[in-house]
Amino acid sequence: MELKGKVVWITGGANGIGAATARRLAGLGALPVLSDVDAEGGQPLAAELDTLFVPCDVREHADSVRAVEAVVERFGGLDVAFLNAGVSTGCDLGEGFDPEVYRRAMSINLDGVVYGVNAALPALRARGGGDIVLTGSMGGLAPMPYEPVYAANKAAVVALARSLGPAYAEEGVRVNALCPSFAETRILDRLRDALGDFPILDVETVVDAFLNLLASGGTGQAWPVVPGREFEPFRFRGVPGPRV
Known part of the structure:
Protein backbone atom coordinates (compact mmCIF):
# COMPACT_ATOMS: atom_id res chain seq x y z
CA MET A 1 0.00 0.00 0.00
CA GLU A 2 1.38 3.40 -0.98
CA LEU A 3 1.23 5.41 2.23
CA LYS A 4 2.78 8.70 1.11
CA GLY A 5 0.21 11.43 1.60
CA LYS A 6 -2.35 9.11 3.23
CA VAL A 7 -4.21 10.60 6.18
CA VAL A 8 -4.34 8.21 9.15
CA TRP A 9 -6.37 8.92 12.30
CA GLY A 16 2.53 2.60 23.02
CA ILE A 17 1.40 1.04 19.75
CA GLY A 18 -0.36 4.20 18.61
CA ALA A 19 2.71 6.43 19.05
CA ALA A 20 5.03 3.90 17.41
CA THR A 21 2.65 3.59 14.46
CA ALA A 22 2.44 7.37 14.09
CA ARG A 23 6.22 7.71 14.00
CA ARG A 24 6.59 4.94 11.42
CA LEU A 25 3.83 6.35 9.22
CA ALA A 26 5.35 9.83 9.34
CA GLY A 27 8.67 8.33 8.25
CA LEU A 28 6.89 6.75 5.26
CA GLY A 29 5.41 10.06 4.20
CA ALA A 30 1.91 9.51 5.59
CA LEU A 31 0.01 12.10 7.62
CA PRO A 32 -0.81 10.58 11.02
CA VAL A 33 -3.28 12.45 13.22
CA LEU A 34 -3.22 11.65 16.94
CA SER A 35 -6.17 11.39 19.31
CA ASP A 36 -5.96 10.54 23.00
CA VAL A 37 -7.12 11.64 26.45
CA ASP A 38 -3.43 12.09 27.27
CA ALA A 39 -2.72 15.57 25.93
CA GLU A 40 0.60 15.73 27.81
CA GLY A 41 1.83 12.80 25.74
CA GLY A 42 -0.04 13.49 22.52
CA GLN A 43 0.70 17.17 21.95
CA PRO A 44 4.53 16.89 22.09
CA LEU A 45 4.45 13.88 19.77
CA ALA A 46 2.22 15.74 17.31
CA ALA A 47 4.64 18.67 17.42
CA GLU A 48 7.56 16.30 16.82
CA LEU A 49 5.80 14.85 13.76
CA ASP A 50 4.48 18.25 12.60
CA THR A 51 0.92 17.04 12.66
CA LEU A 52 -2.38 17.48 14.49
CA PHE A 53 -3.35 16.32 17.95
CA VAL A 54 -7.08 16.17 18.71
CA PRO A 55 -8.15 15.44 22.31
CA CYS A 56 -10.61 12.56 22.28
CA ASP A 57 -12.23 10.43 24.96
CA VAL A 58 -13.37 7.44 22.89
CA ARG A 59 -16.11 6.74 25.45
CA GLU A 60 -17.89 9.81 24.09
CA HIS A 61 -19.38 9.44 20.61
CA ALA A 62 -19.28 13.20 20.05
CA ASP A 63 -15.52 13.27 20.71
CA SER A 64 -14.85 10.81 17.89
CA VAL A 65 -17.11 12.76 15.54
CA ARG A 66 -15.32 16.01 16.37
CA ALA A 67 -11.93 14.36 15.92
CA VAL A 68 -12.76 13.16 12.41
CA GLU A 69 -14.19 16.57 11.53
CA ALA A 70 -10.91 18.16 12.66
CA VAL A 71 -8.91 15.68 10.56
CA VAL A 72 -10.95 16.41 7.44
CA GLU A 73 -10.78 20.16 8.01
CA ARG A 74 -6.98 20.09 8.40
CA PHE A 75 -6.04 17.53 5.74
CA GLY A 76 -9.02 17.42 3.40
CA GLY A 77 -10.06 13.82 4.03
CA LEU A 78 -9.34 10.53 5.76
CA ASP A 79 -7.83 7.34 4.33
CA VAL A 80 -7.22 5.09 7.35
CA ALA A 81 -8.78 4.96 10.83
CA PHE A 82 -6.65 3.05 13.34
CA LEU A 83 -8.97 2.57 16.32
CA ASN A 84 -6.33 1.58 18.81
CA ALA A 85 -7.28 3.08 22.20
CA GLY A 86 -7.61 0.43 24.90
CA VAL A 87 -7.12 -0.40 28.57
CA SER A 88 -6.69 -3.47 30.73
CA THR A 89 -9.26 -4.04 33.46
CA GLY A 90 -8.07 -5.97 36.48
CA CYS A 91 -11.72 -6.91 36.85
CA ASP A 92 -12.95 -10.41 37.66
CA LEU A 93 -16.55 -11.50 38.09
CA GLY A 94 -16.30 -12.74 41.66
CA GLU A 95 -16.05 -10.86 44.93
CA GLY A 96 -13.65 -8.34 43.40
CA PHE A 97 -16.12 -7.28 40.72
CA ASP A 98 -16.41 -3.50 40.35
CA PRO A 99 -19.20 -2.31 38.02
CA GLU A 100 -17.46 1.02 37.43
CA VAL A 101 -14.20 -0.65 36.38
CA TYR A 102 -16.15 -3.03 34.17
CA ARG A 103 -18.13 -0.23 32.53
CA ARG A 104 -14.99 1.84 31.91
CA ALA A 105 -13.23 -1.07 30.20
CA MET A 106 -16.20 -1.91 28.01
CA SER A 107 -16.71 1.76 27.14
CA ILE A 108 -13.12 2.26 25.99
CA ASN A 109 -12.38 -1.12 24.41
CA LEU A 110 -15.71 -1.75 22.69
CA ASP A 111 -17.92 1.36 22.66
CA GLY A 112 -14.92 3.45 21.61
CA VAL A 113 -14.34 1.20 18.62
CA VAL A 114 -18.00 1.30 17.60
CA TYR A 115 -18.08 5.09 17.92
CA GLY A 116 -14.85 5.40 15.96
CA VAL A 117 -16.16 3.29 13.09
CA ASN A 118 -19.34 5.34 12.93
CA ALA A 119 -17.41 8.62 12.98
CA ALA A 120 -14.88 7.55 10.35
CA LEU A 121 -17.24 5.98 7.81
CA PRO A 122 -18.57 9.19 6.19
CA ALA A 123 -15.04 10.51 5.63
CA LEU A 124 -13.83 7.20 4.19
CA ARG A 125 -16.85 6.96 1.91
CA ALA A 126 -16.19 10.50 0.71
CA ARG A 127 -12.69 9.32 -0.26
CA GLY A 128 -14.16 6.44 -2.26
CA GLY A 129 -13.00 3.87 0.31
CA GLY A 130 -10.22 3.26 2.80
CA ASP A 131 -9.22 1.16 5.77
CA ILE A 132 -10.43 0.75 9.34
CA VAL A 133 -8.08 -1.21 11.58
CA LEU A 134 -9.33 -2.19 15.02
CA THR A 135 -6.88 -3.12 17.75
CA GLY A 136 -8.13 -6.42 19.07
CA SER A 137 -5.94 -8.86 20.97
CA MET A 138 -4.93 -12.48 21.10
CA GLY A 139 -7.15 -12.34 24.18
CA GLY A 140 -10.03 -12.06 21.73
CA LEU A 141 -9.00 -15.31 20.05
CA ALA A 142 -7.89 -17.41 23.02
CA PRO A 143 -8.93 -17.79 26.67
CA MET A 144 -7.55 -15.22 29.12
CA PRO A 145 -8.54 -16.44 32.60
CA TYR A 146 -6.81 -13.61 34.48
CA GLU A 147 -8.49 -10.87 32.35
CA PRO A 148 -11.93 -12.23 31.37
CA VAL A 149 -13.56 -8.84 30.81
CA TYR A 150 -10.68 -7.73 28.58
CA ALA A 151 -10.98 -11.00 26.63
CA ALA A 152 -14.73 -10.45 26.26
CA ASN A 153 -14.49 -6.95 24.82
CA LYS A 154 -11.60 -7.90 22.52
CA ALA A 155 -13.53 -10.93 21.25
CA ALA A 156 -16.34 -8.50 20.45
CA VAL A 157 -13.91 -6.32 18.50
CA VAL A 158 -12.79 -9.32 16.46
CA ALA A 159 -16.41 -10.27 15.73
CA LEU A 160 -17.14 -6.68 14.74
CA ALA A 161 -14.29 -6.62 12.22
CA ARG A 162 -15.32 -9.97 10.75
CA SER A 163 -18.90 -8.75 10.29
CA LEU A 164 -18.16 -5.22 9.07
CA GLY A 165 -15.63 -6.41 6.50
CA PRO A 166 -18.18 -8.00 4.17
CA ALA A 167 -20.79 -5.36 5.08
CA TYR A 168 -18.71 -2.51 3.61
CA ALA A 169 -16.62 -4.37 1.01
CA GLU A 170 -18.62 -3.14 -1.98
CA GLU A 171 -17.97 0.45 -0.89
CA GLY A 172 -14.21 -0.11 -0.84
CA VAL A 173 -14.02 0.23 2.95
CA ARG A 174 -11.92 -2.56 4.44
CA VAL A 175 -12.28 -3.44 8.14
CA ASN A 176 -9.81 -5.71 9.92
CA ALA A 177 -8.66 -6.47 13.46
CA LEU A 178 -5.03 -6.46 14.55
CA CYS A 179 -4.59 -8.97 17.40
CA PRO A 180 -1.27 -8.63 19.23
CA SER A 181 -0.28 -10.90 22.04
CA PHE A 182 1.36 -9.13 24.99
CA ALA A 183 3.28 -6.08 23.78
CA GLU A 184 5.50 -3.68 25.68
CA THR A 185 2.86 -1.08 26.54
CA ARG A 186 1.23 0.33 29.69
CA ILE A 187 -1.42 -2.39 29.53
CA LEU A 188 1.23 -4.82 30.80
CA ASP A 189 1.73 -2.90 34.06
CA ARG A 190 -0.83 -4.95 36.01
CA LEU A 191 -0.19 -8.22 34.13
CA ARG A 192 3.56 -8.76 34.41
CA ASP A 193 3.39 -11.00 37.47
CA ALA A 194 0.80 -13.26 35.83
CA LEU A 195 2.82 -13.48 32.58
CA GLY A 196 6.04 -14.75 34.13
CA ASP A 197 8.56 -15.43 31.34
CA PHE A 198 6.01 -15.26 28.50
CA PRO A 199 7.72 -13.59 25.49
CA ILE A 200 6.73 -9.94 25.06
CA LEU A 201 6.36 -8.24 21.69
CA ASP A 202 8.26 -5.10 20.85
CA VAL A 203 5.80 -2.45 19.68
CA GLU A 204 7.73 -2.11 16.42
CA THR A 205 6.76 -5.68 15.59
CA VAL A 206 3.11 -4.73 16.03
CA VAL A 207 3.65 -1.80 13.67
CA ASP A 208 5.19 -4.19 11.13
CA ALA A 209 2.04 -6.31 11.34
CA PHE A 210 -0.17 -3.22 10.95
CA LEU A 211 1.62 -2.28 7.73
CA ASN A 212 1.43 -5.85 6.41
CA LEU A 213 -2.29 -5.90 7.15
CA LEU A 214 -2.84 -2.67 5.19
CA ALA A 215 -0.77 -3.95 2.27
CA SER A 216 -2.76 -7.20 2.09
CA GLY A 217 -5.93 -5.51 0.83
CA GLY A 218 -8.05 -8.06 2.69
CA THR A 219 -11.13 -7.34 4.76
CA GLY A 220 -13.10 -8.95 7.56
CA GLN A 221 -9.95 -10.56 8.93
CA ALA A 222 -8.20 -10.92 12.29
CA TRP A 223 -4.40 -10.81 12.19
CA PRO A 224 -2.58 -12.40 15.14
CA VAL A 225 0.74 -10.82 16.12
CA VAL A 226 2.69 -13.43 18.05
CA PRO A 227 6.47 -13.60 18.71
CA GLY A 228 8.24 -15.67 16.06
CA ARG A 229 5.18 -16.08 13.81
CA GLU A 230 4.66 -14.77 10.29
CA PHE A 231 2.04 -12.09 9.76
CA GLU A 232 -1.09 -13.59 8.24
CA PRO A 233 -4.83 -13.65 8.89
CA PHE A 234 -6.22 -16.17 11.34
CA ARG A 235 -8.09 -19.00 9.64
CA PHE A 236 -11.30 -19.54 11.55
CA ARG A 237 -12.93 -22.93 11.28
CA GLY A 238 -16.33 -22.94 9.70
CA VAL A 239 -19.18 -23.00 12.19
CA PRO A 240 -21.72 -25.85 12.02
CA GLY A 241 -24.59 -25.08 9.67
CA PRO A 242 -28.17 -26.37 9.92
CA ARG A 243 -28.95 -29.98 9.06
CA VAL A 244 -31.97 -30.88 6.99
Whole structure:
Protein backbone atom coordinates (compact mmCIF):
# COMPACT_ATOMS: atom_id res chain seq x y z
CA MET A 1 0.00 0.00 0.00
CA GLU A 2 1.38 3.40 -0.98
CA LEU A 3 1.23 5.41 2.23
CA LYS A 4 2.78 8.70 1.11
CA GLY A 5 0.21 11.43 1.60
CA LYS A 6 -2.35 9.11 3.23
CA VAL A 7 -4.21 10.60 6.18
CA VAL A 8 -4.34 8.21 9.15
CA TRP A 9 -6.37 8.92 12.30
CA ILE A 10 -4.97 7.07 15.33
CA THR A 11 -6.82 6.78 18.63
CA GLY A 12 -4.70 5.98 21.66
CA GLY A 13 -1.98 7.78 19.72
CA ALA A 14 -0.08 9.37 22.60
CA ASN A 15 1.94 6.30 23.57
CA GLY A 16 2.53 2.60 23.02
CA ILE A 17 1.40 1.04 19.75
CA GLY A 18 -0.36 4.20 18.61
CA ALA A 19 2.71 6.43 19.05
CA ALA A 20 5.03 3.90 17.41
CA THR A 21 2.65 3.59 14.46
CA ALA A 22 2.44 7.37 14.09
CA ARG A 23 6.22 7.71 14.00
CA ARG A 24 6.59 4.94 11.42
CA LEU A 25 3.83 6.35 9.22
CA ALA A 26 5.35 9.83 9.34
CA GLY A 27 8.67 8.33 8.25
CA LEU A 28 6.89 6.75 5.26
CA GLY A 29 5.41 10.06 4.20
CA ALA A 30 1.91 9.51 5.59
CA LEU A 31 0.01 12.10 7.62
CA PRO A 32 -0.81 10.58 11.02
CA VAL A 33 -3.28 12.45 13.22
CA LEU A 34 -3.22 11.65 16.94
CA SER A 35 -6.17 11.39 19.31
CA ASP A 36 -5.96 10.54 23.00
CA VAL A 37 -7.12 11.64 26.45
CA ASP A 38 -3.43 12.09 27.27
CA ALA A 39 -2.72 15.57 25.93
CA GLU A 40 0.60 15.73 27.81
CA GLY A 41 1.83 12.80 25.74
CA GLY A 42 -0.04 13.49 22.52
CA GLN A 43 0.70 17.17 21.95
CA PRO A 44 4.53 16.89 22.09
CA LEU A 45 4.45 13.88 19.77
CA ALA A 46 2.22 15.74 17.31
CA ALA A 47 4.64 18.67 17.42
CA GLU A 48 7.56 16.30 16.82
CA LEU A 49 5.80 14.85 13.76
CA ASP A 50 4.48 18.25 12.60
CA THR A 51 0.92 17.04 12.66
CA LEU A 52 -2.38 17.48 14.49
CA PHE A 53 -3.35 16.32 17.95
CA VAL A 54 -7.08 16.17 18.71
CA PRO A 55 -8.15 15.44 22.31
CA CYS A 56 -10.61 12.56 22.28
CA ASP A 57 -12.23 10.43 24.96
CA VAL A 58 -13.37 7.44 22.89
CA ARG A 59 -16.11 6.74 25.45
CA GLU A 60 -17.89 9.81 24.09
CA HIS A 61 -19.38 9.44 20.61
CA ALA A 62 -19.28 13.20 20.05
CA ASP A 63 -15.52 13.27 20.71
CA SER A 64 -14.85 10.81 17.89
CA VAL A 65 -17.11 12.76 15.54
CA ARG A 66 -15.32 16.01 16.37
CA ALA A 67 -11.93 14.36 15.92
CA VAL A 68 -12.76 13.16 12.41
CA GLU A 69 -14.19 16.57 11.53
CA ALA A 70 -10.91 18.16 12.66
CA VAL A 71 -8.91 15.68 10.56
CA VAL A 72 -10.95 16.41 7.44
CA GLU A 73 -10.78 20.16 8.01
CA ARG A 74 -6.98 20.09 8.40
CA PHE A 75 -6.04 17.53 5.74
CA GLY A 76 -9.02 17.42 3.40
CA GLY A 77 -10.06 13.82 4.03
CA LEU A 78 -9.34 10.53 5.76
CA ASP A 79 -7.83 7.34 4.33
CA VAL A 80 -7.22 5.09 7.35
CA ALA A 81 -8.78 4.96 10.83
CA PHE A 82 -6.65 3.05 13.34
CA LEU A 83 -8.97 2.57 16.32
CA ASN A 84 -6.33 1.58 18.81
CA ALA A 85 -7.28 3.08 22.20
CA GLY A 86 -7.61 0.43 24.90
CA VAL A 87 -7.12 -0.40 28.57
CA SER A 88 -6.69 -3.47 30.73
CA THR A 89 -9.26 -4.04 33.46
CA GLY A 90 -8.07 -5.97 36.48
CA CYS A 91 -11.72 -6.91 36.85
CA ASP A 92 -12.95 -10.41 37.66
CA LEU A 93 -16.55 -11.50 38.09
CA GLY A 94 -16.30 -12.74 41.66
CA GLU A 95 -16.05 -10.86 44.93
CA GLY A 96 -13.65 -8.34 43.40
CA PHE A 97 -16.12 -7.28 40.72
CA ASP A 98 -16.41 -3.50 40.35
CA PRO A 99 -19.20 -2.31 38.02
CA GLU A 100 -17.46 1.02 37.43
CA VAL A 101 -14.20 -0.65 36.38
CA TYR A 102 -16.15 -3.03 34.17
CA ARG A 103 -18.13 -0.23 32.53
CA ARG A 104 -14.99 1.84 31.91
CA ALA A 105 -13.23 -1.07 30.20
CA MET A 106 -16.20 -1.91 28.01
CA SER A 107 -16.71 1.76 27.14
CA ILE A 108 -13.12 2.26 25.99
CA ASN A 109 -12.38 -1.12 24.41
CA LEU A 110 -15.71 -1.75 22.69
CA ASP A 111 -17.92 1.36 22.66
CA GLY A 112 -14.92 3.45 21.61
CA VAL A 113 -14.34 1.20 18.62
CA VAL A 114 -18.00 1.30 17.60
CA TYR A 115 -18.08 5.09 17.92
CA GLY A 116 -14.85 5.40 15.96
CA VAL A 117 -16.16 3.29 13.09
CA ASN A 118 -19.34 5.34 12.93
CA ALA A 119 -17.41 8.62 12.98
CA ALA A 120 -14.88 7.55 10.35
CA LEU A 121 -17.24 5.98 7.81
CA PRO A 122 -18.57 9.19 6.19
CA ALA A 123 -15.04 10.51 5.63
CA LEU A 124 -13.83 7.20 4.19
CA ARG A 125 -16.85 6.96 1.91
CA ALA A 126 -16.19 10.50 0.71
CA ARG A 127 -12.69 9.32 -0.26
CA GLY A 128 -14.16 6.44 -2.26
CA GLY A 129 -13.00 3.87 0.31
CA GLY A 130 -10.22 3.26 2.80
CA ASP A 131 -9.22 1.16 5.77
CA ILE A 132 -10.43 0.75 9.34
CA VAL A 133 -8.08 -1.21 11.58
CA LEU A 134 -9.33 -2.19 15.02
CA THR A 135 -6.88 -3.12 17.75
CA GLY A 136 -8.13 -6.42 19.07
CA SER A 137 -5.94 -8.86 20.97
CA MET A 138 -4.93 -12.48 21.10
CA GLY A 139 -7.15 -12.34 24.18
CA GLY A 140 -10.03 -12.06 21.73
CA LEU A 141 -9.00 -15.31 20.05
CA ALA A 142 -7.89 -17.41 23.02
CA PRO A 143 -8.93 -17.79 26.67
CA MET A 144 -7.55 -15.22 29.12
CA PRO A 145 -8.54 -16.44 32.60
CA TYR A 146 -6.81 -13.61 34.48
CA GLU A 147 -8.49 -10.87 32.35
CA PRO A 148 -11.93 -12.23 31.37
CA VAL A 149 -13.56 -8.84 30.81
CA TYR A 150 -10.68 -7.73 28.58
CA ALA A 151 -10.98 -11.00 26.63
CA ALA A 152 -14.73 -10.45 26.26
CA ASN A 153 -14.49 -6.95 24.82
CA LYS A 154 -11.60 -7.90 22.52
CA ALA A 155 -13.53 -10.93 21.25
CA ALA A 156 -16.34 -8.50 20.45
CA VAL A 157 -13.91 -6.32 18.50
CA VAL A 158 -12.79 -9.32 16.46
CA ALA A 159 -16.41 -10.27 15.73
CA LEU A 160 -17.14 -6.68 14.74
CA ALA A 161 -14.29 -6.62 12.22
CA ARG A 162 -15.32 -9.97 10.75
CA SER A 163 -18.90 -8.75 10.29
CA LEU A 164 -18.16 -5.22 9.07
CA GLY A 165 -15.63 -6.41 6.50
CA PRO A 166 -18.18 -8.00 4.17
CA ALA A 167 -20.79 -5.36 5.08
CA TYR A 168 -18.71 -2.51 3.61
CA ALA A 169 -16.62 -4.37 1.01
CA GLU A 170 -18.62 -3.14 -1.98
CA GLU A 171 -17.97 0.45 -0.89
CA GLY A 172 -14.21 -0.11 -0.84
CA VAL A 173 -14.02 0.23 2.95
CA ARG A 174 -11.92 -2.56 4.44
CA VAL A 175 -12.28 -3.44 8.14
CA ASN A 176 -9.81 -5.71 9.92
CA ALA A 177 -8.66 -6.47 13.46
CA LEU A 178 -5.03 -6.46 14.55
CA CYS A 179 -4.59 -8.97 17.40
CA PRO A 180 -1.27 -8.63 19.23
CA SER A 181 -0.28 -10.90 22.04
CA PHE A 182 1.36 -9.13 24.99
CA ALA A 183 3.28 -6.08 23.78
CA GLU A 184 5.50 -3.68 25.68
CA THR A 185 2.86 -1.08 26.54
CA ARG A 186 1.23 0.33 29.69
CA ILE A 187 -1.42 -2.39 29.53
CA LEU A 188 1.23 -4.82 30.80
CA ASP A 189 1.73 -2.90 34.06
CA ARG A 190 -0.83 -4.95 36.01
CA LEU A 191 -0.19 -8.22 34.13
CA ARG A 192 3.56 -8.76 34.41
CA ASP A 193 3.39 -11.00 37.47
CA ALA A 194 0.80 -13.26 35.83
CA LEU A 195 2.82 -13.48 32.58
CA GLY A 196 6.04 -14.75 34.13
CA ASP A 197 8.56 -15.43 31.34
CA PHE A 198 6.01 -15.26 28.50
CA PRO A 199 7.72 -13.59 25.49
CA ILE A 200 6.73 -9.94 25.06
CA LEU A 201 6.36 -8.24 21.69
CA ASP A 202 8.26 -5.10 20.85
CA VAL A 203 5.80 -2.45 19.68
CA GLU A 204 7.73 -2.11 16.42
CA THR A 205 6.76 -5.68 15.59
CA VAL A 206 3.11 -4.73 16.03
CA VAL A 207 3.65 -1.80 13.67
CA ASP A 208 5.19 -4.19 11.13
CA ALA A 209 2.04 -6.31 11.34
CA PHE A 210 -0.17 -3.22 10.95
CA LEU A 211 1.62 -2.28 7.73
CA ASN A 212 1.43 -5.85 6.41
CA LEU A 213 -2.29 -5.90 7.15
CA LEU A 214 -2.84 -2.67 5.19
CA ALA A 215 -0.77 -3.95 2.27
CA SER A 216 -2.76 -7.20 2.09
CA GLY A 217 -5.93 -5.51 0.83
CA GLY A 218 -8.05 -8.06 2.69
CA THR A 219 -11.13 -7.34 4.76
CA GLY A 220 -13.10 -8.95 7.56
CA GLN A 221 -9.95 -10.56 8.93
CA ALA A 222 -8.20 -10.92 12.29
CA TRP A 223 -4.40 -10.81 12.19
CA PRO A 224 -2.58 -12.40 15.14
CA VAL A 225 0.74 -10.82 16.12
CA VAL A 226 2.69 -13.43 18.05
CA PRO A 227 6.47 -13.60 18.71
CA GLY A 228 8.24 -15.67 16.06
CA ARG A 229 5.18 -16.08 13.81
CA GLU A 230 4.66 -14.77 10.29
CA PHE A 231 2.04 -12.09 9.76
CA GLU A 232 -1.09 -13.59 8.24
CA PRO A 233 -4.83 -13.65 8.89
CA PHE A 234 -6.22 -16.17 11.34
CA ARG A 235 -8.09 -19.00 9.64
CA PHE A 236 -11.30 -19.54 11.55
CA ARG A 237 -12.93 -22.93 11.28
CA GLY A 238 -16.33 -22.94 9.70
CA VAL A 239 -19.18 -23.00 12.19
CA PRO A 240 -21.72 -25.85 12.02
CA GLY A 241 -24.59 -25.08 9.67
CA PRO A 242 -28.17 -26.37 9.92
CA ARG A 243 -28.95 -29.98 9.06
CA VAL A 244 -31.97 -30.88 6.99
